[in-house]
Amino acid sequence: MKTYTLSVIDVKRETSDTITLVFKQPGLRKIKYLAGQYLTLIFRINGRRYLRPYSFSSCPTTDVTLDVTVKRVHNGLVSNHIHDMVSVGDSIEVLEPMGDFGSMGISEGDIYLWGVGSGITPLISMAKDILIQKSGVKVHLLYGNRDLENTIFLELIKTLQSLYNDRFNVIYFYTQLSVEPELPMWVRGRITKESIVKILQNQEIQNCQHYICGPLGLKDSLISTLIELGFPRQEIFSEDFELIKDPKDFVDIHTRTVKLKFEHQDINLEVVKGKGILESALDAGVDLPYSCQTGNCSTCKAEVLHGQVKMIGLEKERVDLRVNETLLCCSYPVSDDVVVKI
Ligand SMILES: Cc1cc2nc3c(=O)[nH]c(=O)nc-3n(C[C@H](O)[C@H](O)[C@H](O)COP(=O)(O)OP(=O)(O)OC[C@H]3O[C@@H](n4cnc5c(N)ncnc54)[C@H](O)[C@@H]3O)c2cc1C
Ligand code: FES
Structure with a gap:
């Protein structure tokens, strides 16, 4: 997946808990995006890598800068880091724009x-x-x-x-x-x-x-x-800005060990009840690819080689996934012999 490094050229205060980060478009490899898409910002905080998507608040047809607007979330790790630590002159790594919200527009x-x-x-x-x-x-x-x-x-x-x-x-x-x-x-x-x-x-x-x-x-x-x-x-x-988890969906979910095949390694991962496979891997220091964490972007798509997983919290129907494919950000093991490959 393509990454870019962008310079923050302004930080605008919108309200008491919301700021806009204004990024300069790169000189050569300009970032193309559609209104409604989002940019995934990457931060390293206390030695761990965190990715969070933020919708563009700038408009591709009128604005020369790339803007994202971030609200401070109570106890939120990255939103508070952005508010407290990011300033003009900083360089921030981002993933290429993603998302299909807004792409279906009508002309009349x-x-x-x-x-x-x-x-x-x-x-x-x-x-x-x-x-x-x-x-x-x-x-x-x-x-x-x-x-x-x-x-x-x-x-x-x-x-x-x-x-x-x-x-x-x-x-x-x-x-x-x-x-x-x-x-x-x-x-x-x-x-x-x-x-x-x-x-x-x-x-x-x-x-x-x-x-x-x-x-x-x-x-x-x-x-x-x-x-x-x-x-x-x-x-x-x-x-959706957040994955919605209904407690009713978790009745058949228990703590289980999942075998994760990633970058030629076999990793035995404990997936504790309530956490998904992606979150458990990230907590264990395994840097799996991801972006939206809401079952939307497919960056965390994996193949289920063995056993059964259940996807919870998917708001949009994903007809594009094959029978043995799953999205690790929404996936929970429901059998003891799960092997997934990403
Ligand atoms: C497609 C997409 C576009 C997004 N665009 C924007 C945007 O334009 N502006 C923006 O401010 N945020 C946006 N978000 C949300 C953003 O990506 C982060 O989830 C948010 O900033 C919280 O991250 P955090 O690390 O601070 O919180 P975390 O440390 O990840 O979470 C801490 C706690 O806050 C809860 N939480 C997480 N996200 C939210 C939320 N959005 N509102 C309330 N509670 C939450 C969690 O359940 C958790 O309990 C978007 C998310 C998606 C998926
Ligand atoms: S991280 Fe986007 S679908 Fe899982």
Whole structure:
């Protein structure tokens, strides 16, 4: 997999817990990406290598820099490292851009971008891209936050609205707004089923797509409501920042030893209950390839040579995997004789 080393040329504060890292495009090997894709940043912290994906908040058609916007996660290792340690002039190793969120865009009609908090990052890149490139498409941004102070890209969104006022419609949802809503597009509360129905009451089903990036609750209620309203499932797309693990899926999972074949070595790996094969390998100091850790990118794809594994937390159906293929970031052994090769 291709890697690049990028220089940080600016660190912008967006909100009290969110910053944007602005990278210079390399002089020769320019990085090409699509709005909605992500960049995987690589860090070495306390002697161990960590990779974390961050969606581009810059837009490939307008921005000369490569930007990612990072929210500090409570007790999060890498997000806190980025906030506390990264500064202008640093060089950061990254993997080539990945991801297919946003790649299915239409050339005419309506695109709804549903986001909460840091889920705005791929959506703002897509909004800019569509507004600039596709004059036949109307963009609707439905954006949930705690309050005005925590609204990432508020000023940028206002600028886009003034530039594209006939094609860019924004509704903000605030759960803890401390002032009276000044404008009709400020709604108190979360994005609920009732608000989704109200927003879409006059929307035609044809030529309409929905892109969702936010917590699981938002995604589930949006997808079920959109389907109830008649929007086809194949026109609804979502991006997950985190692997969701349902405790019910773990009843038949126990601590087991897995034989891992990697770089001509046979490694006996203890996979303790609750941890996946990838996480167990990384904890044991085995530097397996990975990126998204949400079952999306295939970087951790492996072959099951023996025994049985179960994939847990996959949000998207992976019809492309062969019968004996598995994604180690979501894989748990369910028999005692598992042998996997990557
Ligand atoms: C495709 C993709 C795109 C992403 N884009 C962005 C982005 O644009 N901006 C951004 O800030 N993050 C983004 N993320 C999330 C990011 O990759 C990291 O997961 C996040 O920064 C947390 O990493 P960490 O090392 O700080 O936390 P870890 O040390 O890995 O986790 C610590 C704890 O926090 C929980 N946790 C992990 N991720 C999150 C999260 N996102 N929100 C809340 N709790 C979490 C974990 O369950 C764990 O309990 C993206 C993730 C994916 C898969
Ligand atoms: S790391 Fe992306 S699918 Fe496993």
